[in-house]
Amino acid sequence: MIRALGWRLAQAGMVAFLVAISSFLMMRALPGDMVMRIAGARFGYDNITAENAELVRAQLGDPSGIGAFFGWFSGMLRGDLGNSLVSGMPVSAEIGHQLGATAQLAGGAIVLSLLIGPPLGIAAGLRPGGWFDRLTLLLAAALKATPQFLLGLVLIVLVSIALGLLPAAGHGAPQHLVLPALTLALGLAAATTRITREALVQARQSDWWRFARWKGLREDQVLLFHGLRHVAVPVLTLIAAQFVALMEGVVVVETIFGWPGIGHALVHAVFHRDVPMVQGTALMMGLAFVLVNACADIAARLLDPREARQ
Amino acid sequence: MSLLTVENLSVHSALQEMVAPISLQLDPGQAVTLIGETGSGKSLFAQALLGTLPTGLHAQGVLSLLGQQVAIDNPTAIEGLWGRAISVLPQEPWRALDPLMRAWGQVEEVYRLVARSDTPEKATRAVLNALDLGKAGDRFPFELSGGMAQRLAIAAARAGGAKIVIADEPSKGLDLARRDEVARRLRIVPETGGALLTITHDLELAEMLGGEIIVLREGQIVERGPAMQVLRAPQAPYTRKLIAAEPRHWPAPPAPHPGAPILTATGLTVARGGKVLFSGLDISLHAGEVVGLCGPSGVGKSSLGDTLLGLADPAAGQISRGAGLAPIRFQKLWQDPPAAFASHQRIGQGLADLMALHGIARDRLPPLLARLRLDPALLERLPTEVSGGELQRLAIVRALLLDPVMLFADEPSSRLDPLTQREVIGMLTDLARSQGIALLLVSHSPDLIAQATDRQVHLNENPGAPQAAATLQTA
Numbered sequence: 001m002i003r004a005l006g007w008r009l010a011q012a013g014m015v016a017f018l019v020a021i022s023s024f025l026m027m028r029a030l031p032g033d034m035v036m037r038i039a040g041a042r043f044g045y046d047n048i049t050a051e052n053a054e055l056v057r058a059q060l061g062d063p064s065g066i067g068a069f070f071g072w073f074s075g076m077l078r079g080d081l082g083n084s085l086v087s088g089m090p091v092s093a094e095i096g097h098q099l100g101a102t103a104q105l106a107g108g109a110i111v112l113s114l115l116i117g118p119p120l121g122i123a124a125g126l127r128p129g130g131w132f133d134r135l136t137l138l139l140a141a142a143l144k145a146t147p148q149f150l151l152g153l154v155l156i157v158l159v160s161i162a163l164g165l166l167p168a169a170g171h172g173a174p175q176h177l178v179l180p181a182l183t184l185a186l187g188l189a190a191a192t193t194r195i196t197r198e199a200l201v202q203a204r205q206s207d208w209w210r211f212a213r214w215k216g217l218r219e220d221q222v223l224l225f226h227g228l229r230h231v232a233v234p235v236l237t238l239i240a241a242q243f244v245a246l247m248e249g250v251v252v253v254e255t256i257f258g259w260p261g262i263g264h265a266l267v268h269a270v271f272h273r274d275v276p277m278v279q280g281t282a283l284m285m286g287l288a289f290v291l292v293n294a295c296a297d298i299a300a301r302l303l304d305p306r307e308a309r310q
Numbered sequence: 311m312s313l314l315t316v317e318n319l320s321v322h323s324a325l326q327e328m329v330a331p332i333s334l335q336l337d338p339g340q341a342v343t344l345i346g347e348t349g350s351g352k353s354l355f356a357q358a359l360l361g362t363l364p365t366g367l368h369a370q371g372v373l374s375l376l377g378q379q380v381a382i383d384n385p386t387a388i389e390g391l392w393g394r395a396i397s398v399l400p401q402e403p404w405r406a407l408d409p410l411m412r413a414w415g416q417v418e419e420v421y422r423l424v425a426r427s428d429t430p431e432k433a434t435r436a437v438l439n440a441l442d443l444g445k446a447g448d449r450f451p452f453e454l455s456g457g458m459a460q461r462l463a464i465a466a467a468r469a470g471g472a473k474i475v476i477a478d479e480p481s482k483g484l485d486l487a488r489r490d491e492v493a494r495r496l497r498i499v500p501e502t503g504g505a506l507l508t509i510t511h512d513l514e515l516a517e518m519l520g521g522e523i524i525v526l527r528e529g530q531i532v533e534r535g536p537a538m539q540v541l542r543a544p545q546a547p548y549t550r551k552l553i554a555a556e557p558r559h560w561p562a563p564p565a566p567h568p569g570a571p572i573l574t575a576t577g578l579t580v581a582r583g584g585k586v587l588f589s590g591l592d593i594s595l596h597a598g599e600v601v602g603l604c605g606p607s608g609v610g611k612s613s614l615g616d617t618l619l620g621l622a623d624p625a626a627g628q629i630s631r632g633a634g635l636a637p638i639r640f641q642k643l644w645q646d647p648p649a650a651f652a653s654h655q656r657i658g659q660g661l662a663d664l665m666a667l668h669g670i671a672r673d674r675l676p677p678l679l680a681r682l683r684l685d686p687a688l689l690e691r692l693p694t695e696v697s698g699g700e701l702q703r704l705a706i707v708r709a710l711l712l713d714p715v716m717l718f719a720d721e722p723s724s725r726l727d728p729l730t731q732r733e734v735i736g737m738l739t740d741l742a743r744s745q746g747i748a749l750l751l752v753s754h755s756p757d758l759i760a761q762a763t764d765r766q767v768h769l770n771e772n773p774g775a776p777q778a779a780a781t782l783q784t785a
Binding site for chain 1: 360389392393394397398400402405406407408409410411419420423424425450452463466467469470472
């Protein structure tokens, strides 16, 4: 356990280093003059003039220079993520605010996907090969193949515009959360449904399931007291593995639904060439990935102690 | 009142009768043992009683439990009796226990949910203590020894309060000490007013259980009667054949003619997972020699074999193999034939891939198949579609294709019935002697080792102790 956590900690360090370098290099590789873009973000795109650009340059120096990178990196080691090139506010303050909104959205998506995926997977796994099993396979494949921006737009058109049930965008009231979270959840649930179904089918073919029945337990009792635990292990691992896809989805979905989260901020920061903001948000996502996987490791070990103790 | 009566129970597929009508009665205190080779119908009979026949098979006859008639063709009616009226002992307890649940819960839930005891905790504590598992309640199955898992499975199986116990091959894959313990535990069932129905091909187990024996062959009763009478004075020729197939009745092996040394190991220390299993072992193997490897479970027989084959490194000591012998000519036969074949690949395809990989001429296969009396049509099948004996012989063919100079056979017949075991071991030892292969044979049956091998190597259960004195005993 300690060794596994140590490994995760080392991973977090490597993630921080690689994210810092790669996001900086990618920002440099983007076409266009960074200073002009930053000036546009500060003064409005109608006011991108040579004077405004010079003003920015005088203030910031060259944001694409190697000196800027080392400055940011040494700051990060001290826990200082620098200031936004656009607003001048500390990056940590801006991200801190957005991180909460994203955590809300991602958490909502995971909870929704768990309400949808595993129950459908269990229903499918109880009758493998039946019509319901085949239907969920079809739906899962279709949902997995649908890009999230398309799914989000379809939901907006159907639920918000045609039916007028939920707001299309916004943040604050609980009903604002439903559509963006659902957009993310459907993609996640597509995978959890199938994993749950596979795990259950495997469990029901096992000797221990049969023996539990022979002990006198009913099928539903075996499912409840033995089966669910076996199904939970792969589902948990999958959720952690899906976190990358979830973060990708967050960037897209926040932009579509105008959700003021970290993904939304990342897109804007890229447009504005706000290098410290890009580095800061990417770093947060990377560290969140490591943290989620570490939590999943611990939970999986608690559920299935075999690996940890052998 | 009898606990269970069966009148003319038969099993049919759409085309034929698989098990001819059998009648039997189990009274409190009674034990009945069904014996026969694989395919004799003994397992189908048990499955019919339990309502677990494979799809496509149907049972007919009259089944009564505790005087109540049960619809034998209605599996759900029988399912309701599991645990409460009939309990089933699993074949391999390790695999029957939920790997993610602590020992305590696996028994306690039965008292709570099935027996509906008011004090399930008390009942669980009592039974675990009685079975010497009092301190093991917190452990997971992988933390239990084989014997503990066996006792736990018995406790869990019987917690529902069933008086009738059905044990299907309860001694499969067990060494002698464990088998004797299982027999003792099973004998308690009739001694405490229950009834026991055992399905086995282990005649020694049948003798220990006593009671009545029914010998089945191809779905027909060949002979039935009190255990001592059937086993000591068999009437039917088939029963005599079964008894003769037991290793202790095999003819003595021919005089050994060891050839050139194939492998010599000196001062060998083998460790697994950082723990020294044995040290200071000297062993040599010669061409055409059949050497038995004995010792209790867990002493390191498989680890020694893997080390000699070059699959694992010794912790200390020297192994020298004959000059110019390629590593691939040191081959292994596995205990569980289905596990040694890719389950979704046709057997012939697997062999063809092997021959293509090693550039083996295709015309070498048919004579080998003929030599092991295997029908070439078997190559078209999946590993699940051939019998265990055929699959083990196919595994021998696969090893022989590589021209082995040494074969390490790790309990190759422990999952086969006695007739098949005799056939497979006979072929294997004949081949080794005639082809000049050094055969190192592991078995938990001392009789088999004594009758089939030229000399024996004993590994003792005493990790770290010098073993040089105990190693070589020529029979």
